[in-house]
Amino acid sequence: MTAQTYRDPIVLDDLSAEYPPHGASAGCVALRGISLRVRPDEVLGILGESGSGKSTLARIVSGRAGADRGAAPRITGGDATVMGHSIRRLRSRDRSVLTFSVGYLRQDAGARLDRALTVSDLVSAPIYERDKRFSRREAGLRVASLLDSVQLPLGVLDKYPYELSSGQRQRVAIAQALVLGPSVLVADEPTAGIDVTVRDSVVDLLARLHGEHDFAAVIVSHDARVLRHATATVAVLQSGSLVGYGTMEDVFTAPTHPYVAQLAEALRLSE
Secondary structure, rough: OOOHHHHHEEEEEEEEEEEEEEEOOOOOEEEEEEEEEOOOOOOOEOOOOOOOOOOHHHHHHOOOOOOOOOOEEEEEEEEEEEEEEEEOOOOOOHHHHHHHHHHEOOOOOHOOOOOOOOOHHHHHHHHHHOOOOOHHHHHHHHHHHHOOOOOOOOOOOOOOOOHOOOHHHHHHHHHHOOOOOOEEEEOOOOOOOOOOHHHHHHHHHHHHHEEEEEEEEEEOOHHHHHHHHOOEEEEEEEEOOOEEEEHHHHHHOOOOHHHHHHHHHHHHHOO
């Protein structure tokens, strides 16, 4: 592994992945020869339509592809190196180390919060999963600080998810993803399922948190307008292939692929 590879939090080198047959579902190729990198403190946007492979990419770089429920993508070519760990050769004990450094905001995270737990319990849960003897006082202080960071009042600490708005639930999920102080945040469709009126505020919040907490980030979205507010660099996927990669300005000012040109036109009309 080169020194440069280790310095960059995420490096994808000709990465290909597929979902093997699972029950009645046939196997399918999800990613085809993807090469890109995320540098320290960079925010990379992953843009694509449903089925483009963007959520598969998020699962792989988060280190959760083989650990969460459901069919897991399998790397069939190339590799993804995250915080110096080869995802293709990742062992169980290394996964635990990696996921400590990589926060993961899964798709519909706010809606997936355990309805039986209070906000305080939800945000502190990753701390006690790592160390059951962690100081309750210190955990409480960390949770309170994060709630302030995500612009939620301390009055929500004892509330349950069903007592919160969709935007508030998503902010709780963001706090939960950041409570361990990760070096990388992977956010998969962070505005999905949120009221239209608060979507921009959630994206603005992610951008502000990135500046305050010093982490690199990958933000996945099907909406170019969302990413335009959150990042200057974008990777565009279509049918598992990388069809655009660079600064937002370069990718959409001079598109080199029909799908990217279509997105650029939609952006232009929305201005």
